[in-house]
Amino acid sequence: MNALAAIRSLLRTDLKVGRVVPPAGYTARLTIFTSGAMAFLAVFALALSLATGRLADRWGAELARTATVRISAPAGQVEAQTQAALRVLETTPGIARSRALDREEEQALLEPWFGPDLPLEGLPVPRLIEVIEEGEGYDRDGLRLRLQAEAPGAVLDDHTRWRAPLIRAADRLRLLGLAALLLIAAATAAMITLAAQAALAANSQVIRVLRLVGARDVYIAHAFVRRFTLRALAGAAGGTLAGMLAIALLPRAGAEGGFLTGLGFQGAHWLWPLCIPVLAAIVALLATRVAAFRSLGELT
Amino acid sequence: MQRLKRLRLLGKRVAVWTVVEGAQVIELADVSYSYGGGALLSDINLSLGPGSFHFLTGPSGAGKTTLLKLCYAELLPTSGRVALFEEDVRTMDRDAVARLRRRVGVVHQDCQFLDHLSVAENVALPLTVAGRDVAAQASNLKELLGWVGLTAQAESRPPQLSGGERQRAALARAVIMDPEVIIADEPTGNIDWDMSLRLLTLLIELNRMGKMILIASHDLNLIRSAKSEVAARVLRIRNRSVQLAAVDL
Structure with missing residues (x-):
């Protein structure tokens, strides 16, 4: 029964x-x-x-639709490579918008670990560019190749290696x-x-x-x-x-x-x-x- | 073979299944029962017809209770065949045995009751477990309690009853389903002579209504009293088998 x-x-x-x-x-x-x-x-x-x-x-949801481009370059080239990377990102299909984080935002990101009075100017902190996807997303391998050509210090982090273990956990x-x-x-x-x-x-x-x-x-x-x-x-x-x-x-x-x-x-x-x-x-x-x-x- | 027959019970006409002439209600053929490696009963042959009245006697430990339990399918024989209403008890499943018990009223010497229920609820228990509407039969229940002289004790709990009252309550419970057979195991074992006679009178009355009565008792005075009122056969267990006792008990 x-x-x-x-x-x-x-x-x-x-x-x-x-x-x-x-x-x-x-x-x-x-x-x-x-x-x-x-x-x-x-x-x-x-x-x-x-x-x-x-x-x-x-x-x-949060991590799947975002990516970060990290610019690690000699001090004199950081700004130029940042602008070059932004231009590449603006012309890449599947990217809704991108923007470079300002110093205050970077400081806020580091504040939990180093405190509020960290002198970023004196440290070789890489510049970060936030990338927001749209539609079907972008071609990751293609973007990496273009960034390598236009801004050699740019590294695309699509959060996969962070997101996967977190979601798995x-x-x-x-x-x-x-x-x-x-x-x-x-x-x-x-x-x-x-x-x-x-x-x-x-x-x-x-x-x-x-x-x-x-x-x-x-x-x-x-x-x-x-x-x-x-x-x-x-x-x-x-x-x-x-x-x-x-x-x-x-x-x-x-x-x-x-x-x-x-x-x-x-x-x-x-x-x-x-x-x-x-x-x-x-x-x-x-x-x-x-x-x-x-x-x-x-x-x- | 069975057929529906109209009988008068407690002043009311009721339809009951009854065994037709010639057929036996309880039949034991070459029945043996062993317990703990030893034979308690062997090669018992017995046929009890409808409307008959039987006493079962024998010394303590002779197997009277065992034989009664075989007669209402509480025990299964070690060998041989026990048929109740012409149905072999070995072929019955638990549900069939439960339905059979509604046609056989049993009165135990130790009168097993549910002590948390009232006397009236205990007497009506066979109706309750059969899914009958007890409230609709309240007047019958009241009449039955009056018949056994327990009207005043209807709401008492069983432990509050005397030995005789308990026996009468057990008898009332045994007959409330209007069974065709009443089996009583030493029903007068724990009560005085007057109460024993009163109980016997009730059993004789039931027999006159057409019920088959089988009583295990070693009380010879009770048996003699019954024989003066009703044509009772006396069966005696001796040497593990059943014999018809002498008529001049």
């Missing part, structure tokens, strides 16, 4: 079915706590996955987040299976009585499945809310804050965690169902 059929069957079950199983017991608290804790962790794994996804997209982080979600689901299923088996073992006398009066295995299983599914749903709902609250209360430091402060949900992504309790309930339903039928099959 697939998950959908199991859910339909569960919803059709009489509300009184659950009453045949004695209430409370430590398995109830264990299931609620496990589901809550796992849902809490799942919210963070989801946030990590979504944040790394955003990061990979941003890095990809972000993609790996996103995969790690998804793997964490799967592991959390598997751990939840394992814990609920153990709790369900413990509950079934503890209620073997109840099961015996139910069988004695003509209860089919599917009826007995439903009594346990319903109970564990609702517990998992309640626990996961609490854990998810707590997780979302914790994410919402994470400090924000803006774009300069780096990756960790960007961990969280944005816009419609806040709706994603709401799936966690539903998924936890489905996992609990399937785990308890399998555990119940296996245990009932073993009980004579």
